[in-house]
Amino acid sequence: MSEAVAGAVAERFTQLYGAEPEGVWAAPGRVNLIGEHTDYNDGFVMPFALPHTAVAAVSRREDGVLRLHSADIDAGVVELRVADLAPESDKNWTAYPSGVVWALREAGHEVTGADIHLASTVPSGAGLSSSAALEVVIALALNDLYALGLRGWQLARLCQRAENVYVGAPVGIMDQTAAACCEAGHALFLDTRDLSQRQIPFDLAAEGMRLLVVDTQVKHSHSEGEYGKRRAGCEKGAALLGVDALRDVPYAELDAALERLGDEEEVRRLVRHVVTEDERVERVVALLESGDTRAIGPVLAEGHASLRDDFRISCPELDLVVDTALASGALGARMTGGGFGGSAIVLTEAADVDAVTKAVEEAFAAAGFTAPRVFEAVPSAGARRIR
Ligand code: GAF
DSSP states (O other): OOHHHHHHHHHHHHHHHSSOOSEEEEEEEEEESSOOSOGGGTOEEOEEEEEEEEEEEEEEOSSSEEEEEETTSSSOOEEEEGGGOOTTOOOSTTHHHHHHHHHHHHTTOOOOOEEEEEEEOSOTTSSSOHHHHHHHHHHHHHHHHTTOOOOHHHHHHHHHHIIIIIIOOOOOSHHHHHHHHOOTTEEEEEETTTOOEEEEEOOTGGGTEEEEEEEOOOOOOGGGSHHHHHHHHHHHHHHHHTOSSGGGSOGGGHHHHHHHTTTOHHHHHHHHHHHHHHHHHHHHHHHHHTTOGGGHHHHHHHHHHHIIIIIOOOOHHHHHHHHHHHHTTOSEEEEESSOSSSEEEEEEEGGGHHHHHHHHHHHHHHHTOOOOEEEEOOOBOOSEEOO
16 A cells, blocks of 8 residues: 555545544455355355455544545535434435444443544455445444554444444445455465454465456445345244354265255255365365465356355356356356356466456457456455555
């Protein structure tokens, strides 16, 4: 994060509000290497942070006023009163930062207002967690300015509450924890039951590999219902099996569990995805820790097949990325994030990056799809103060 970015965001803040900000903070978007739709089943995930960040210049106020401005939205300063913030009262971008103020206050933290200017480079609607980046950057800024003393995982919990209750999207805890807790050069192995974490070194460049993100440009939204339906189906599965969460179904007992679900065909598919996906995360962690990085490729591809066939949240564009990448020599590929559009990741030898990228671009053109946006993802830093 260059000083130039912090300086530009601070300067715009000063123009808008007539005084310099007290500080500038950044929080990243993420890709998830493996562990999809496991976070609301108390399972395992393994995201890493992108270099793309939401940046916020912020100052405290003591008069109960919250002023919000975004460089990315063509609108002026929005002025709200912190005492009036109420769940699901706001359907605009401002629901993310103001939801965090609401969640902090509701948890008993005295936040008496703020002036905020935001600018983000995390692509929105691309499954790269632009919303969590917005939430976490505000939570961290207010945590610092109001000296709340909250740790990264606590900020993540508050941001998830903001998104679940204030915004109204029933998401899990992965994205907020990734934005708050990831470290450069590492993937974050997170147990979403107790938020215990392990930083796993993940330096593909040193091993002659690359991880590409392919944004299909197909927009997705979590509040549109399908995400919530999958979550409800998983909860039904756990209830039918008599466990707190699907995380509690051991992989070795999956067949017996599926048998007990009888003719609940849809629930059986959801359960099979979640239980096998938790096992895939553990396999990827073991492979990375034993230095066998190339061997994670087929596990990523298995994960995609499970999301496509069992969880049923892929789309033709995501499938085309994965099929084309694998056919043109990639080591592994899968959709990443919530699904129904958004992005795929492709693990490839460094020497094959151009050939794989070209193959995907040509396949999209031949299918008549909008050209995808392809970029390399380097595991980057989590949320931090940059000025
Ligand atoms: C979205 C959600 F926000 C996450 O909580 C997670 O469930 C993910 O979809 C799927 O793994 O990003």
